[in-house]
Amino acid sequence: MSRKKVTIRDIARESGVSIATVSRYINKVSYTSPETEKKIQKVLDRFDYTPNAIARGLAKQKSHxxxxxxxxxxxxxxxxxxxxxxxxxxxxxxxxxxxxxxxxxxxxxxxxxxxxxxxxxxxxxxxxxxxxxxxxxxxxxxxxxxxxxxxxxxxxxxxxxxNNLEGALMAANHLVEIGCKKIAHISGPQTLYPAIERMNGYKKVMEHVNSTAIIYEGKFTLESGAEQTEKLLQDHPDIDGVFYANDLMAIGSLKAFKKHHIDIPNDVAILGFDGIQLTEIVYPEISTIKQPxxxxxxxxxxxxxxxxxxxxxxxxxxxxxxxxxxxxxxxxxx
Missing domain, CATH: 3.40.50.2300 (Response regulator)
Incomplete structure (x- = not known):
């Protein structure tokens, strides 16, 4: 009997037990006596029988x-x-x-x-x-x-x-420490809790340094990073630091800064959040809050x-x- 042709019916016949008993043993869905288990396992070993994972999943309503x-x-x-x-x-x-x-x-x-x-x-x-x-x-x-x-x-x-709040505090404080005087935040969607936490961390630092919070809401995408940066530069051409709520938006911003011939970091310093590998590939490499x-x-x-x-x-x-x-x-x- 070849391995491909072995079925649960064959195992039951060779073991001298019912198909239901073999099924119970294989799927571990109810008690089977030690003696019966030994008989079934001996036949399973002899034919090198491997139960069908999908069938087992259906029997247990689990699929691993x-x-x-x-x-x-x-x-x-x-x-x-x-x-x-x-x-x-x-x-x-x-x-x-x-x-x-x-x-x-x-x-x-x-x-x-x-x-x-x-x-x-x-x-x-x-x-x-x-x-x-x-x-x-x-x-x-x-x-x-x-x-x-x-x-x-x-x-x-x-x-x-x-810890999104702590990460945002680290990001905004870093921009303050390197000498940025007017710092903006491009946030994530305000329906998402982590985006709210990152924005709150930024706002706390702005309050601490007596600076006005400048916030534009992005969508965590490359496109929204470029779009919101464009709006930011139109409204606040003297901005010198931007904390982006994720790395993709920070990467997307590079297009807008290049269009306006703005040097990163000497004119505007930027920083993202996530720690994706792309931040190491673009020029300039982007500072980030790295998630584990x-x-x-x-x-x-x-x-x-x-x-x-x-x-x-x-x-x-x-x-x-x-x-x-x-x-x-x-x-x-x-």
């Missing part, structure tokens, strides 16, 4: 698959996170499904019903705030999830995030799988990680 959901996989920060999450998931025999979807779909029941039908055991969510009704529905159908980065709410629930991407992915994945498997150890609702100021050419004034 987790998902990473984001509405913006084009942001380089998220592929770096995916790599970390996938590496950690693999260590625990879980596979990762990447779901790139639009914001509107995440707020519909149909999306989550379809998600549930795939027998995905849980998910990590980035860059979206689920509304109260959707979160209630997810609790109802018992799909565990962990929020990271911009999918962190002001209210408590399972999440892994960084690998740590975020590792902790979020472990946290999620613990929720899925209902481990006995207590699971902390929110994990808060430190950030780091990385100084580069864009804030290195002569």
């Amino acid at each position: 698959t987790i998902a990473f959901i984001t509405p913006d996989i084009t942001n380089p920060f998220f592929p770096e996170l995916v790599k970390s999450i996938e590496n950690e998931a693999r260590k625990m025999n879980y596979s990762l499904l990447l779901i790139n979807t639009n914001e509107q779909d995440l707020h519909t029941i149909d999306f989550w019903n379809n998600f549930k039908s795939r027998y995905i055991d849980g998910f990590i969510l980035a860059e979206s705030e689920l509304n109260h009704d959707i979160r209630g529905y997810l609790n109802e159908i018992n799909i565990p999830f962990v929020g990271i980065d911009r999918a962190v709410f002001s209210e408590k629930y399972h999440s892994v995030t960084v 991407v690998d740590k975020i992915g590792e902790i979020a994945t472990n946290h999620l799988i613990a929720l899925i498997e209902n481990h006995d150890q207590p699971i902390k609702e929110t994990v808060l990680l430190d950030v780091e100021l990385v100084k580069r050419k864009s804030t290195n004034k002569h």
Whole structure:
């Protein structure tokens, strides 16, 4: 009997037990006597039988698959996170499904019903705030999830995030320390909690140095970085420092500064937030508040799988990680 042709029916016949008994043993869904287990395992070993992972998942309504959901996989920060999450998931025999979807779909029941039908055991969510009704529905159908980065709410629930307020304080204070007198902030969308925290950190520093806060709301995209910088330069041509709420907007700003023949950092010093690798490739290299991407992915994945498997150890609702100021050419004034 070749390995390809071996079925659960063959295993049952060779073991002298029912198909249902073999299924129970393979899927570990109910008690099987030690004697019966030995008989079944002996036949499984003899034929080098490997259970179909999908079939096992359907039997248990589990698939050993987790998902990473984001509405913006084009942001380089998220592929770096995916790599970390996938590496950690693999260590625990879980596979990762990447779901790139639009914001509107995440707020519909149909999306989550379809998600549930795939027998995905849980998910990590980035860059979206689920509304109260959707979160209630997810609790109802018992799909565990962990929020990271911009999918962190002001209210408590399972999440892994960084100290956005402290990072913003570090960023704004750095611009003050290098001699900037008129500092602006291009914020992220004010519907997102981390964006609000980053803006609040900037405002605190401006209050401390008795300087007027200058804030323009961006969308965490390259395009909005360029657009909001253009508006900023029209309204405040004497600006000499800008803190961007993420690195993509800081990179996008370079186009606007070049158009107006503004030298970075001698005319205007700029600084971003995230720590993506692109900040090291552009010219000038951009100073940034670096998030511990690998740590975020590792902790979020472990946290999620613990929720899925209902481990006995207590699971902390929110994990808060430190950030780091990385100084580069864009804030290195002569």
